[in-house]
Amino acid sequence: MKQILRLTENGSEDIISTRSNIFKQLHVDLDSLSVSQLVDLVVKYPDLIKRPIIFDDKRLEVGYNEEEIRRFLPREVRTAELHHLESQLSS
16 A cells, blocks of 8 residues: 555545545545555445556556556557557458
């Protein structure tokens, strides 16, 4: 969780679904929580986390955005997929 938070631009707001019903019911002020309190909250209410969360050492993607998620695929995979699609179009 700490590694994910380090990669965010806006801290917990980037990974917590503030529009979810459970968040609204809890009336939690994210800015007032320590990291360990946030972890405890997420363990107790896992539906608070936005999905999917994909990350590596330098990048974080939260939510489903196909183009952004593709960046996590190795270049060789993206290139092979592109060639496959091009060959299908030319057939």
